[in-house]
Amino acid sequence: MTSRASRTTARTSSEGRAVARTQTLLKGEGGAGTVRRTVLPGGLRVVTETLPSVRSVTFGIWANVGSRDETPALNGATHYLEHLLFKGTERRSALDISAAIDAVGGEMNAFTAKEYTCYYARVLDADLPLAIDVVCDMLTGSLIREDDVDVERGAILEEIAMTDDDPGDCVHDLFAHTMLGDSPLGRPVLGTVDTVNALNSSRIRRFYKKHYDPTRLVVTAAGNVDHAKVVRQVRRAFERAGALDRTDAVPMDPRGGTKAIRTAGRVEVLGRPAEQAHVILGMPGMPRTDERRWAMGVLNTALGGGMSSRLFQEVREKRGLAYSVYSYTSGYADCGLFGVYAGCRPSQVHDVLKICRDQLEDVAEHGLADDEVERAIGQLRGSTVLGLEDTGALMNRIGKSELCWGDQMSVDDMLARMAAVTPDDVREVARDVLGRRPSLSVIGPMKDRQTARLHEAVA
Structure with missing residues (x-):
């Protein structure tokens, strides 16, 4: 059985300023995992589920941005950006990023949806510090160079073509358009050939800076993890990038709204x-x-x-x-x-x-x-x-x-x-x-x- 708990602790600096708030959200019993959340200065949330009985960990960073956050001209920018964050930082080249995880037998990937994006790596528990460092570096230090944008454009156009060649997949995009029209939710996550061809590094970089603020991010880890250690490692990685400087920032609330779909008979x-x-x-x-x-x-x-x-x-x-x-x-x-x-x-x-x-x-x-x-x-x-x-x-x-x-x-x-x-x-x-x-x-x-x-x- 898993029970809820509401215990909250706040660590303070030597000056008495609160620097983190930690809650035990679910207390694991009977084999279930214990879930804890810490909110760091800068509004970054770290949520873990601890399962000591396993030897693996999946570490992920979720961004509160999806294709519904794009204008018509930016359709496909969220997915394009997902690709570009694997292309290199000041500390690592694209090869360094993939080789680091491959070298420990892990796997790394990402996916873009209509309302969120997720980057993740699955590794042995002993290799979690490496996964944290690599994924956090990608999220906070992407260079988004024009050359990388041009190279990756070809890969994304091939991905669009691959989807178009699979009508069983493509029909779901068509149904979204049938029901939601030319609204953000009605447009394809991948974008179109025209919108992808029109995107450049400056437009994507502005999109990145707007939507990858720590207040819009959730860092997660599940498996054989120590919550406090994960928080320290994540904090160190984000502070190195200067991403937690706004100490008064608070996490963004979940999306809301009351939109109604009135489509019928289309x-x-x-x-x-x-x-x-x-x-x-x-x-x-x-x-x-x-x-x-x-x-x-x-x-x-x-x-x-x-x-x-x-x-x-x-x-x-x-x-x-x-x-x-x-x-x-x-x-x-x-x-x-x-x-x-x-x-x-x-x-x-x-x-x-x-x-x-x-x-x-x-x-x-x-x-x-x-x-x-x-x-x-x-x-x-x-x-x-x-x-x-x-x-x-x-x-x-x-x-x-x-x-x-x-x-x-x-x-x-x-x-x-x-x-x-x-x-x-x-x-x-x-x-x-x-x-x-x-x-x-x-x-x-x-x-x-x-x-x-x-x-x-x-x-």
Whole structure:
């Protein structure tokens, strides 16, 4: 069992000035990790989860910036910057950065999303000081040289081309545009060929200085770590770069907002030679802070979250109309999406869409059976625990929790929230979400008459 604790300690300098605030957020018991948070001068947060029983550590730095923070002209800048931070600092070349982690058998990478960016390294516990030094150096000392920008532009354009060559991936970008239009959340994380070609070092450097302030960063470590040692090492690395000079700065609050998606009945079709058509039928979901998200998770799992789900059974098992069919949710600070994806032969698109629409309407009107709800809760609880069996997953959990919610929830609390969902809770969410008129995104070799009929699927 993991229990909450609220003990707070403040270390002071010899002059009596507070220099750090440390809290024990979750006290680990029964094998769970102890989670602690320290806020350093300059507003930098350090959050760790200590698991003495493992020999590895995943260290990460989360930045509260994603593609939704870009103007249309800067679309792709966040992801471009992610690449450039690996290209070198005053202390290390790009080769030095990768060789340092390779030399100890570790792995290092990064990812950019619509609302945050994360840089991380996974190493043996004995090599954690090295990982801290390398990753912190990257985040605080990137040179962002024009030559590096020009070289990396080619790699990013190839990444865009690779995504475009995978319609099963590309259709998710199309669905975001269908639902959110030319808004920051509706634009692709990678940017476009035109916007990437237009970016230069000065524009990216200004973006970097604005969004990589310590108040916008969360430093995380999960595994066999000593919290106090991690804090000292991180502080030393950031102070070396002069990044903690603003001693009165405070951490940025989690994103907020009340944006509503009112899109209904929109259809976007992108013609492309392929053997399959890739379709997403969906509607507005809910923000990640909505208390009904637990019921939404159960609903999503029962509809399209596994082999026993309704959509898998109806579309694949009973009729063999698709190999891949599933549903998913995306929750942002102020809005959300719910979608049903299927990849099928172009001639089967209309049959697949009718089955999916019929299932959504049936659940919206009648809800789920009690055994479906019970099975979905069990699946969610099991997958949640199994998904946290490595230090990388734990680092992701505490980092996202701090950045997106400003708090930590124990695994036991999460499991309890799932178990408390009732069929009535799911029925209410189904009426609210699935009862709306859907929109549709399709990529594939669709003929004109097929495209004309697609509007019937959302009528």
